[in-house]
Every structure is written in C-alpha cells, then in structure tokens.
Amino acid sequence: MNVLIYLIPIALFMGAVGLGAFIWSLKSGQYDDLEGAAWRILQDDDTPKP
Amino acid sequence: MTLPCCTLDGEYFQPFKLEGEDAARWISSAGPGLKRIEFLVPQANRPESMAHIETDLGALAGVKSARVNLTGRRVAVVYEDGAIEPQALIDRLGFLGYMARPFDPRETGLTKDDKENAKLLRALAVAGFAASNVMLLSVSVWSGAEGATRDLFHWLSAMIALPAVAYAGRPFFYSAVNALRLGRVNMDVPISLGVLLASFMSLFETINGAEHAYFDASVTLLFFLLAGRYLDHLMRARARSAISQLISLSSEGASVIEGDGTRRYVPARELKAGMLVAVAAGDRLPADGLIREGTSDMDRSLLTGETAPETVKPGSLVHAGEMNVTGPITVEITAAGNDTFLSELVRLMSSAEQGQSRYIRIADRLARFYSPAVHTLAATTLISWLILGNGWHNSIMAAIAVLIITCPCALGLAVPAVQVVASGRLFRSGVMIKDGAALEKLAGVDTVIFDKTGTLTKGEPALVSPLMVSTDTLALAAGLAQASKHPLSRALVREVTKRGLQPVTVSDIAEHPGLGLSGTHGGEKLRLGNRAWCGLEEIGEDHGLLEFAFRRGAKAPVLFHFEDQLRPDAAETVAALKGMGLAVHLLSGDREAAVTRVAGAVGIDTAVSRASPQTKLAYVDALTKAGRHVLMVGDGINDAPALAAGYTSMAPSSASDIGRTAAETVWMGESASAVANAIKVSRRTQRIAKENFALAVGYNVFAVPLAMAGFVSPLVAAVAMSTSSIIVIANALRVGLGRTAQAGSARLNADTAPGRKALKDAA
Numbered sequence: 001m002n003v004l005i006y007l008i009p010i011a012l013f014m015g016a017v018g019l020g021a022f023i024w025s026l027k028s029g030q031y032d033d034l035e036g037a038a039w040r041i042l043q044d045d046d047t048p049k050p
Numbered sequence: 051m052t053l054p055c056c057t058l059d060g061e062y063f064q065p066f067k068l069e070g071e072d073a074a075r076w077i078s079s080a081g082p083g084l085k086r087i088e089f090l091v092p093q094a095n096r097p098e099s100m101a102h103i104e105t106d107l108g109a110l111a112g113v114k115s116a117r118v119n120l121t122g123r124r125v126a127v128v129y130e131d132g133a134i135e136p137q138a139l140i141d142r143l144g145f146l147g148y149m150a151r152p153f154d155p156r157e158t159g160l161t162k163d164d165k166e167n168a169k170l171l172r173a174l175a176v177a178g179f180a181a182s183n184v185m186l187l188s189v190s191v192w193s194g195a196e197g198a199t200r201d202l203f204h205w206l207s208a209m210i211a212l213p214a215v216a217y218a219g220r221p222f223f224y225s226a227v228n229a230l231r232l233g234r235v236n237m238d239v240p241i242s243l244g245v246l247l248a249s250f251m252s253l254f255e256t257i258n259g260a261e262h263a264y265f266d267a268s269v270t271l272l273f274f275l276l277a278g279r280y281l282d283h284l285m286r287a288r289a290r291s292a293i294s295q296l297i298s299l300s301s302e303g304a305s306v307i308e309g310d311g312t313r314r315y316v317p318a319r320e321l322k323a324g325m326l327v328a329v330a331a332g333d334r335l336p337a338d339g340l341i342r343e344g345t346s347d348m349d350r351s352l353l354t355g356e357t358a359p360e361t362v363k364p365g366s367l368v369h370a371g372e373m374n375v376t377g378p379i380t381v382e383i384t385a386a387g388n389d390t391f392l393s394e395l396v397r398l399m400s401s402a403e404q405g406q407s408r409y410i411r412i413a414d415r416l417a418r419f420y421s422p423a424v425h426t427l428a429a430t431t432l433i434s435w436l437i438l439g440n441g442w443h444n445s446i447m448a449a450i451a452v453l454i455i456t457c458p459c460a461l462g463l464a465v466p467a468v469q470v471v472a473s474g475r476l477f478r479s480g481v482m483i484k485d486g487a488a489l490e491k492l493a494g495v496d497t498v499i500f501d502k503t504g505t506l507t508k509g510e511p512a513l514v515s516p517l518m519v520s521t522d523t524l525a526l527a528a529g530l531a532q533a534s535k536h537p538l539s540r541a542l543v544r545e546v547t548k549r550g551l552q553p554v555t556v557s558d559i560a561e562h563p564g565l566g567l568s569g570t571h572g573g574e575k576l577r578l579g580n581r582a583w584c585g586l587e588e589i590g591e592d593h594g595l596l597e598f599a600f601r602r603g604a605k606a607p608v609l610f611h612f613e614d615q616l617r618p619d620a621a622e623t624v625a626a627l628k629g630m631g632l633a634v635h636l637l638s639g640d641r642e643a644a645v646t647r648v649a650g651a652v653g654i655d656t657a658v659s660r661a662s663p664q665t666k667l668a669y670v671d672a673l674t675k676a677g678r679h680v681l682m683v684g685d686g687i688n689d690a691p692a693l694a695a696g697y698t699s700m701a702p703s704s705a706s707d708i709g710r711t712a713a714e715t716v717w718m719g720e721s722a723s724a725v726a727n728a729i730k731v732s733r734r735t736q737r738i739a740k741e742n743f744a745l746a747v748g749y750n751v752f753a754v755p756l757a758m759a760g761f762v763s764p765l766v767a768a769v770a771m772s773t774s775s776i777i778v779i780a781n782a783l784r785v786g787l788g789r790t791a792q793a794g795s796a797r798l799n800a801d802t803a804p805g806r807k808a809l810k811d812a813a
Contacts, residue, residue, distance in 0.1 A: 004199075008206060012183065019179040026171055032164070036120030039097035 076152035089150040173218040177273040180214030188266040204256040211265035237417040244457030282466035304336040321386040337386040344379035345563035361564030376563045398691040455757040460774040464742035467782035472735035480718035488714035491698040493736035501684035502638035511612035513545040528553035574603035619723040626726040666692040749774040
C-alpha cells in the first residue's frame, strides 16, 4: 500500500491543476461569450487579408 | 454631418453623439498609444453580424482590433489614439445598420450580473473538483478498503470536502440564514442543514475511525444544486442584459440655447425648467414644455396611441417622449426630470407594481410544505429509533441519513433546469423573459389585453387606397414626400419604393407644418397635405383612415388613404389565443373608428377606445380584482402603468423605453405570433416542471422509508441522488425538443437581420 503515498498526491495535484486551469479560463474571459464562441468556429476568417 | 440611418423596423435614428468631457469616461487605455472603447450594439444578435462588424471595423485605418461579444451584444474596439475618433466608429456602425452606444461597465447593472455569474461558476468548479476527488476516494472505500487505509481515505476526503463545502456552500448558507431571520423557510434551509450535518457527522465518524462517511454526498449535492442555481442565474442575466441594452439606447440629451444664442449639448437629466431647447425634426422631446418658436406636427403615438400627428404652434404644450415630425421648434422647458408627464406615469406604475410583486414562485411555494415535512420525518426517525432502544449514536445517524437523502437535490434542479431550457428556446425565437417567475406567470394567464397602436399594428401607416393610381402621380407625390419626416410622407415613399418606382426630383420644396408640402415640377405647382391645403372640402365623417391629398397644377386632387397596418399574424395570434381558452380584449387610446376597424380585422369582440393611461390602469385593475390573471400586451408610454399592473406583461422591442422596462417579457421582430408562442411554451414548461416535481417527490417516497429504516449507506445515497438528478435534467431537456419547425419559422421573424438589411442597403 506504500504506493498510495505517491499516487494520492499525484491525483490531487492533477485535480488541482484542472481546477486552476478552469479558474484561469474563467478569469481570462473565455466564458463571457458562450454564444459567440459557438459561431466563431464556423467563420471563414482564415482567408488572407487583401 | 452624419446621416440618420435605419433600424430593423425601418425607423430612422440619429447616431449617438460623443460630446466633450463625457467621452473620456467610456475610453480606457489598452497599452502604449492604444485606447479601448466598448459599444452596446443591441442589433448584433446574429452570427453574421459578428463577422460583419469585426471585418468591417477591423479594416478601418487606426483600428487595432474589433471583437464582438454575441451574448452581451457588445463590441470592444482597440484603436490607436489619435488615428481615429471614437465618433467615427459609431458612425461606421450606424452606416452598417447597427445602433451603437458607448458602454460603461460601471454605469449599468450588467457587470454586476457578470460578476455574480463568475462567482457561481467558481463555486461550481470548486464543488466539481471536490466531488470528483472525494468520489474517487469513496469508491476505493466502497470496494473494500479497511482499517488504516479506510481511515486515511476518510481523512483525505475530509480535507478536500470541508473547505469545499465552506466555500461552495456559501450561496445557500447566506440565503438560508436570511430566510430564517425573516422567520421564513425556503428551499435553502433543508439544503444547508443537510449539507452541514452530513459534513459534521462524517467528520465525527472519521475521528472515531468508523465505517461510513458521507463526504461524497455533501459535495455532490452542492455540485448539483450549484448547477441548478447557475442555470437560474444565467437565464435571468441573459434576458436582463438584452433588455437593459435596448433601454440604454434612448435619446439622452438636448441642444440648449444659451442667452447669447450659442448652443450646448446637455444630458436629459441636467435639463431644468426655463431652459430653451432646440428640437430638430425627427427628434424626440427630452422634457415637457411650451413651444416658443416654430410650427410643427407632433407624433404622439407613444403617449396617446393615436397614429395621426397633431399640429402644434407657439404656445402649444408638448410632452417628453413625443416626436417632432415636420419642422424645427424651440421649446421652453416647463418641467424636467421628476415633474414631467412621463414621471407622473412612472409614479402610477410603481404603485401598480406593488401588487404584482406578490407572486410566489412555485419552488418556494413547495418549500413551505417541504421543509417542515422533512424535518418532522427526521425527528420521527430519531425518536422511534431511541424508543426501539438503538442508542443515541445509531439513532442520530439514522436521522441524519434521512436529512441527507431528502436534501432537495432534484427539487433544486427541477425548476431551473426546465426554465432555462425553455427560456433559451424562447430567446432563440426572439422572446426575452426577464426571469423564471415571469415564465411561470405567463403559463397561468386567462385574459390577454392588447394595446392597438404599435402592438397589434406596426405603428406605421401604409397606403391602402387608391391602389389604381398612375405611376406618374405616385412618383411625383413621393418626390415631394421625400423631404418630410411626417409618418404619412414616409409611408408614401415606402410604397413607391416597394412598387419599384423612383421618386421624381421636385424643386422648391417647402414644408408647411400643419398643412403639408409644396414644390414645383416642370412648371406645375405641386401640393401634398391635408384636404384644405389641396382645396378639397372637409368631410365630417370619420372612417378610421388617415389621408393625404395631392394636387398637381390645376388638376383635381387625388386622395391617398393610409391605414396603420396590422402586424403579420395578428389575426392568427388572436385566434390562437382564443383557441387556448383565453379572453382577448383591445384597449386603445386611439379614435373609436380606428379601434373598431382593427378589432374587427383581428376578431376581438371587446374593444375600448380613447382610453387614457389611467383608464387602462383601472381596466386592468378591475379585471384583476375580479380574479382574472391578465396578460397586458402594450408598447406605449401610456401603456406602462397597465403593463405594471397586469399579472404579467409583454412588449414588442419597438416599444417605448418605459414600456420595455415595465414589461416582464419583450419580443423582437414584427410578427405578433410571439405572444401565442410564448404562452404555449410557458404552459409546456410549467407542465414539465410539475412532472419534475412529481419525479423528485416520487424518489423521496421510495428513498425516505429506506433511510428511516437505516438501510441507507453512503453508496446508496450517492447512487440515489445522482440518478434522481440526472432523470430530472433529462426530463427538462424535453422542453427544447419537438416542434422545432415552428421555432425555426419564429426565428426567421425574430431577427429581421439588421446585418442582412445593411448589406442590401450597401449593395
């Protein structure tokens, strides 16, 4: 059972990284425009500008 | 000089003007040499408009970036300081067909909603993190961890769960404490109690090295409940921001003439009695006043419901909210701010509203019975176990298990989940509901009262006769009419454009307020206006139509008849409402002939004409006293008190600001079918919400006896609670299903595509 000593901290750490990533994305405004984000992916904005 | 532009309703609007020191507060710095400004663009409601605005503004010299927020209908522009003026951005947006207004996050309540939203999302994330990790540990315990390992896992769970509960549970704890302070019980009381007791009992058990701990139950509960709370909030925030943006576009100032003749722009709230204000043709009056100079016609349709403009001359009294149609006038303000006719109506409204706020939401009504029932059950369990001689420890454990299992997880999700799906569906078809209570009330209405002008009708006249008129005459008349902003002139020009004709260029055009227009073409004198102006005799009879005479040289005058056109689907909507078993009334401030005409056309039997705002209010109140649940549908300033007094209310997006504020539901687009559609969806929503309640209660009927008998282990609790929540959510999603074809057609009506229209105009 000694393996738990590594595994549990690793699991918690990974969970915490996920939580941190979510809170970061929330702070950087990625949830401000859910509707727009859904449509943006369909936009043809990759044509080079004249 | 900026040209006025047209909105989706074809109405002309003046682009917002950024003036003087005011400009600074909209603009913030965005790095060295860069400035950032945000605009509210309510018409940017389609994916196309996003690309449209971003590419167009982005191509302007000096603009670094333009980004549209489709949810909030805002555009954030970063530009090089000095390279381009913010006013140029507004004008460009206006040219594209979008009304734009600078947006100051501090000024409106919008960002408060955003913050609240972010707070709930953070709590949801924390609860989700805790729930997943604690659940992993719990699964290990359930699969057979024993002795020291089990204790270790329990301790770890405690270390994750307790801080998470303390953080993520706050919205519920605060709400429960507030309710208890007021001597009431809401759904948050059993929630808080269940979560807290589960946590503390588990901690106690962990300290004693016992077998069962309910940490997973407490955090999973919080996670599901926060999801429900977030959905509820999302729905309110969405509609609120859309509506408050519509409101914030109102004209907000006037050009004041100083003693030395200079003009100065003054915001509406700083106007004072005695000031002289210049009002150009096409502008709305900012305050009540007396006309000092100039003769013109006033469009009072928002105030009185009358479509025909009224002629005013020096000495006439004019009111805030009226539109100056024909000539420039100078008005001496007699009342501003709190003393206007408008604010009198606002007072009427706020007194009417007090009756309306008494509605109690369905979940809260249920909570009144639910909480006492649950607490009684827990107490009964405790006492019976003690009587049966099971000792304090086991008895308390059983009682707490009852509290955990009855924690209204599914109940907390049952209503918000349905309502958010329903409001999302309505939102897509252009109907904005302010909150869940409005949706619930909409389902309960039994009487619908319509206003006429602007609600059942489009509020803009259209030519109805003569249909057989020579194209020459029509084109000439339109040539004259082009110079005027009179509603009938505009209707004439619209008709000519619709027939694919080109208005003839007329020279020497002069507008004679109160009479009509004159001009010359090819040596002939032309006149367009009322009967007397064109040498026709007046007739006494009122047939409910508006008219304009046109005279060319010495020929006999032609008489054009106009009618305020019905909204598309008005008659179908009335029929559909009647089919749903609702009583439909018409309540208008217009002349009797016009009201009778419209009532006949749409099939309404009960019609009242010449109703003042007070009469309308009294009418709604009388029906309410008689026990009817009235849905008031109106748009004007004169409808506002009645809108506030109704059980619930709807307004079209073309309504006056005050009308939109007073109404609980606002619909976009021309078609009147939104009214019937909204009621239909709300009824369906209510039915599914009730089903959800039944499911949630059914789950309790099954689970509570188990808990009372002491068979509920943490595993059973986790499985039972998750399953019931998932079932409730799945049921809620049904509202969004079915009859999508209908939603699709409503959607076409809903967004009359400002972007598309602008593209067409530009082409």
